[in-house]
Amino acid sequence: MLVQIISWLLILSGIFFAVTSAVGLFRLPDFFARVHAAGIGDTVSAALIILGLMLNSGFTLISIKLFYILFLLWFTSPISSHSVVKAARHSGLEPFLVEKEKTNRKTD
Amino acid sequence: MLAITALAVIRMRSLFAVVILFGIYSLLTAVLFVVLDAVDVAFTEAAVGAGISIVLMLGTLLIAGRRADADTHTPLLPLFIVVITGAVLVWGTFDMPHFADPQDPAHQHVAPRYIYDSLAEIGIPNMVTSVLASYRGFDTFGELIVVFTALVGVMALLGIPERRQSRRQVSEKTGPEFSGPILTIGASWMIPFIVLFALYVQFHGDFGPGGGFQAGVIFCSAFVLYALIFGIELTYKTVRPKLLILTSASGVLLYAGTGFVSIILDGNFLDYNVLSNTPKAGQHLGIFLVELGVGITVASVLILIFFSIVQSRKRRYQMQPDNHLDSQVRE
Amino acid sequence: MMTHGPILQVVLPLLVAPICFVFSRFHRFCWIVACVISWIGLFISIRLFFQAEQGVIVYELGGWAAPWGIEYVIDRLNAFILVIISAVAAIVFPYSLTSIKAEIDPRQRGLYFTCMLLCLAGLLGIAITGDAFNLFVLLEISSLSTYTLIALGRDRRALASSFQYLIMGTIGATFILISVGLLYSLTGTLNMADLAERTQNLHTSRTLKVAYSFLIVGIGLKLAMFPLHLWLPNAYAYAPSAVTVFLASTATKVAIYVLLRFLFNVFGITFSFELLQTEWILIGLGLISMLFASIVAVFQQNIKRMLAYSSVAQVGYILLGIGLLNINGLTAALLHIFNHALIKGALFMSLGAICFRVGNTELKNIAGIGRMMPWTMAAFVAGGISLIGIPSSVGFISKWFLILAAIEKGWWPIVVIISICSLIAVAYIWRVIETAYFKTPQDSGTRYVEAPLSLLIPTWILVFLNYLFGTSATFTIDFAATTATLLLGAGR
Amino acid sequence: MIDSIVGLYNYWIAIFLMMAGFYTVIASDNLVKKIVGLNIFQTSVFILYISLGKVEGGSPPIVSANIDVYSNPLPHVLILTAIVVGVATTALGLSLIIRIKKAYGSVEESDIIEADQQMLEPTQDEKQ
Known part of the structure; x- marks a missing residue:
């Protein structure tokens, strides 16, 4: 019973983080901040949800598979975020603050 | 969701976005396929539509440019044609058997044998694999030939990928130096797992979703990742295009050879029953060989096509204009 | 081994194609292998032809019985198509080696033979298979x-025309x-014979009608039926000559075979003609494409393109023959499938020879060529005569039966249109002859x-066959007439 | 009526998607977009097929001990084949596009038609 409650708590908080990251994806001012928001969704929320599901299913084959998924996600999604940002930097996109500073300097 | 994505594709003019949206569309379709119980198909659609097709399309975009011009001609005629066709189809559905009704003729005639007898006749639990490789084995052979034909076509058009001679031509924009430590280490950790997974899918196709084709696509994706991170030149060193040409042909020959062996052993073409002492063992052996052939060919064909498209950026093609009177008497 | 004839016919080229692909750098080797395979294929198909006279041959692939597995069915109709395809291949393959020298890059020649083998296997497979989905593959x-x-x-x-064809073909x-x-959802089967049986009592179903119309449009695109023919002239005009020969004399013929198979055997005469009255569409489209394509052909500057339009017109004749729906009309259609393969084969081959020397087939560039290349031009003229339909050539025979069929129905306007189209054919063939023989080169x-x-x-060889089957035509006519009777009797 | 709407809804969605893809193929000027449209068209036909194979209450067609109703495996097999055919066509189409880009310098259909007509014009002048 306690396991059930903990698992549901984990899943719910995972959902909360997922929603946060979705909001961030739309509301944040520039590309890099949005990648950051998406990163939350990929790592924290996915991890919480999967942990919750693992507790829910108990010690079975499904749990092991879920663990593999978690491992894969934690391994790949930071790398892919990294490469997306790298590509963006490479193609000349600059963070919002840098841009802002530049415009400020011009107006000064 | 699917409809919105499809409509967005029509409206968008950034080709990059169009291609990525198509990937999303494919993934959504794959999810829909899982809901509709077609796990094998979903697997393939995800691997092909959201995987290899996108890679090839993006490779093309590198050369063809990213933006589409605004459509110049009026869309009225196409719209008219499309509306008429759609209306005819919808009209036609009114006499169709209803969705998911077990009494549909589609589920009454041929399918029950596949569902209820295939375990006894072929001996493997995944019905899709038994139908694919045995009952309708010739379709799969045809499918393999289609992939092979595409390879021949791409190579005829874009030239055969070759290793470059001089080492200086390695461009500074690719290769491990460019990718940085995070990507290189990440990729070198991932690639063995991808290959392992491909092998699992290849040999587990009898029991779960998967099979030669999916395995081939996954295998190919490992090499695409390698090429993206470590640069195409190193990839050529890892796996030589000539070797791939050989393996792509040998996969087809393995499939056809299985068929011929069954002819020699006094069965019909692709009749696996005669391959071994008992029909079931024969079916096992036959399906194993055939799936192996599919896997080998698909993997090497897709890698080769990827190489060709990537390499074609630098290649030049001579095209003679049509009206050349200067071509004098030959011989 | 001979009981495996049906499968060997298709699989031999498929088996050799990968080998050619691996050795594609040695294009002479590929050529020899391809030629040998095409001759073996011709041999097999002739054997099958005589076997099919005795009765329908059925070959079950993988040893699974029909509706569950895929089967190959060979009756008189497709045995005949098989012979046409493999005969054309057996002539085109030897011809290719020299012909592509002037037109294809050396590195691509081996791949060219690989593709030809694959194409041959695909066409043979379409003609031979008894399974609707296998046909698609x-x-x-x-x-x-x-x-x-x-x-x-x-x-x-x-490139552009190939892309256009790719889009339309797909x-x-x-x-x-x-x-x-749709057919599967109605019947639960993919086997053609099984489909024919199971659609019998579904004739009022709207789904069946839609399936039928989509099939006709789909085949029509492959067939270059009149409003859907746009891809054909460009594709034929810019392809290498040997490819044009092969496609012009086989690809559309196979599509017509598929049309016949579905109209008469799968859907049955009662459904396709008595219920839906498809014959009017066929006659209408046939007549329009005959007239329209012939007229457009007269104004072409490129001879290959001109003959490509003429091909659209000839497809019109065949559709008209089917649409007339009597024994003579169908005989004419079947005869014309065979005869047109011979005629267009001969014409495009002589054009290929011209292209080999001149480098292209623009009308203005061949001025005075009749005296420089007398044998080539003579072959072209002989083929042209056959295309027009002058007695003693094969072209005459099929047109004669077509006219007979129209008279039998009492439709005189059709007879008039057929003669007008023949006159237009005289006009465009004459333009070539005039330029080739009576004009002096610009330079x-x-x-x-x-x-x-x-x-x-x-x-x-093809020109000779044109006149051989033109003068002693009893064999082909008898064969076509019996097959036509069978077809008309089949679906009732 | 309601019965038929519920029973056919899936097919209608598939048809709508098909037509969206079909429209992209014939209406857009850009060759890459045409290929994407073709893919959407084909993928939607796959949805139609897979919908045909679904059985109420069925489960994926892999034999396991305590399941009686399976969905129809045949459409799945057909679509596996068709997907492969689709990717083969895509690959060939894309390589054609690359060659077209190199030969014409553009992948817009209207540009290509224009370029071809310009090529024809000098020949017509010579004739006059």
């Missing part, structure tokens, strides 16, 4: 290799796929020698 094999072959043309327009194939899906310095024998011999 084989159709794609032949289509994909065809797109490649067209794109191998030297002109950059070959739409056509997808339409066929939709139709097969008097250009001299061309006669085409090499490796091109002339295959061309003249």
Whole structure:
């Protein structure tokens, strides 16, 4: 019973983080901040949800598979975020603050 | 969701976005396929539509440019044609058997044998694999030939990928130096797992979703990742295009050879029953060989096509204009 | 081994194609292998032809019985198509080696033979299979290799026309796929014979009608039926000559075979003609394409393109023959499938020889060539005569039966239109002859020698066949008439 | 009526998607977009097929001990084949596009038609 409650708590908080990251994806001012928001969704929320599901299913084959998924996600999604940002930097996109500073300097 | 994505594709003019949206569309379709119980198909659609097709399309975009011009001609005629066709189809559905009704003729005639007898006749639990490789084995052979034909076509058009001679031509924009430590280490950790997974899918196709084709696509994706991170030149060193040409042909020959062996052993073409002492063992052996052939060919064909498209950026093609009177008497 | 004839017919080229692919750098080797395979194929198909006279041959692939497995069915109709395809292949393959020398890059020649083998196998497979979905797969094999072959043309327009064909061809194939899906949902089977049986009591179903119309449109795209013919002239005009010969004399014929098979056997006469009255569509489209394409052909500057339009017109004759729906009409259609393969084969082959020397087939560039390359031009003239339909050539026989069929129905206007189209054919063939024999070259310095024998011999074999089957036609006529009777009797 | 709407809804969605893809193929000027449209068209036909194979209450067609109703495996097999055919066509189409880009310098259909007509014009002048 306690396991059930903990698992549901984990899943719910995972959902909360997922929603946060979705909001961030739309509301944040520039590309890099949005990648950051998406990163939350990929790592924290996915991890919480999967942990919750693992507790829910108990010690079975499904749990092991879920663990593999978690491992894969934690391994790949930071790398892919990294490469997306790298590509963006490479193609000349600059963070919002840098841009802002530049415009400020011009107006000064 | 699917409809919105499809409509967005029509409206968008950034080709990059169009291609990525198509990937999303494919993934959504794959999810829909899982809901509709077609796990094998979903697997393939995800691997092909959201995987290899996108890679090839993006490779093309590198050369063809990213933006589409605004459509110049009026869309009225196409719209008219499309509306008429759609209306005819919808009209036609009114006499169709209803969705998911077990009494549909589609589920009454041929399918029950596949569902209820295939375990006894072929001996493997995944019905899709038994139908694919045995009952309708010739379709799969045809499918393999289609992939092979595409390879021949791409190579005829874009030239055969070759290793470059001089080492200086390695461009500074690719290769491990460019990718940085995070990507290189990440990729070198991932690639063995991808290959392992491909092998699992290849040999587990009898029991779960998967099979030669999916395995081939996954295998190919490992090499695409390698090429993206470590640069195409190193990839050529890892796996030589000539070797791939050989393996792509040998996969087809393995499939056809299985068929011929069954002819020699006094069965019909692709009749696996005669391959071994008992029909079931024969079916096992036959399906194993055939799936192996599919896997080998698909993997090497897709890698080769990827190489060709990537390499074609630098290649030049001579095209003679049509009206050349200067071509004098030959011989 | 001979009981495996049906499968060997298709699989031998498929088996050799990968070998050719691996050794594609040695294009002479590929050529020899391809030729040998095409001759073996011809031998097998002739054997099958005589076997099929005795009764229908059924071959179950993988040893699974029909509706569950895929089966090959060979009756008189497709045995006949098989012979046409493999005979054309057996002549075109030897012809190719010299012909592509002038037109294809050396590195691509081995791949060219690989593609030709794949295309051949695909076409043979379409003709032989008894399974609706298998037909789609084989159709794609032949289509994909065809797109490649067209794109191998030297002109950059070959690329654009190949792409256009790829789009239209894939739409056509997808339409066929939709139709097969609808049929499957109604009947639960994919086997053609089984489909025929199970659609019998579904004639009022709207789904069946939609499946039928999608199938006709899909095949129509492949067939270059009148409003859907746009891809054909460009594709034929810019493809390498040997490819044009092969496609013009086989690809559309196979599509017509598929049309006949579905109209008469799968859906049955009662459904396709008595209920839906398809014959009017066929007659209408046939007449329009005859008139329209013939007239457009007269104004072409490129001879290959001109003959391509003429091909659209000839498809019109065949559709008209089917649409007349009596024994004479159907006989004419079947005869014309065979005869048109011979005629267009001979014409495009002689054009290929001209192209080999001149470098292109623009009308203005061949002025005075009749005296420089007498044998080649003579073959062209002989083929042209046959195309027009002058007695003693094969073209005459099929037109004669077509006219007989129209008279039998009492439709005099059709007879008039057929004669008008023949007159237009005289006009466009005459333009070529006039330029070739009676005009002097613009640049008097250009001299061309006669085409090499490796091109002339295959061309003249086809010309000879044109007149052989034109003068002693009893065998073909008898055969076509019995097959026509069978077809008309089948679906009732 | 309601019965038929519920029973056919899936097919209608598939048809709508098909037509969206079909429209992209014939209406857009850009060759890459045409290929994407073709893919959408084909993928939607796959949805139609897979919908045909679904059985109420069925489960994926892999034999396991305590399941009686399976969905129809045949459409799945057909679509596996068709997907492969689709990717083969795509690959060939894309390589044609690359060659077209190199030969014409553009992948817009209207540009290509224009370029071809310009090529024809000098020949017509010579004739006059």
